[in-house]
Amino acid sequence: MTNPSKDIRNSPDPDIAGSYYAMQRAGQAAIDLAIQTNTAIVTTIDGKIVRIPATELIKHRPSKA
Numbered sequence: 001m002t003n004p005s006k007d008i009r010n011s012p013d014p015d016i017a018g019s020y021y022a023m024q025r026a027g028q029a030a031i032d033l034a035i036q037t038n039t040a041i042v043t044t045i046d047g048k049i050v051r052i053p054a055t056e057l058i059k060h061r062p063s064k065a
Contacts, residue, residue: 031057 011017034041040053 031061035061 007020009017009020031041033039035054035057038054040051041057042049042051044050
């Protein structure tokens with residue numbers, strides 16, 4: 001069993017270390033698509049399944065300078 005608190009970005013395997021950033025990009029792409037299509041994202045927060053509508057995603061999107 002792996003340690004869930006171990007940061008994969010520190011892995012000696014470059015594929016595993018790089019997968020962290022790939023997952024970040026995939027998550028952002030999913031948020032962008034949900035906003036474009038006015039749909040929700042379903043995720044877990046503190047172990048609970050949560051549905052976040054596009055209107056909330058827009059409110060929490062970082063502003064572009």
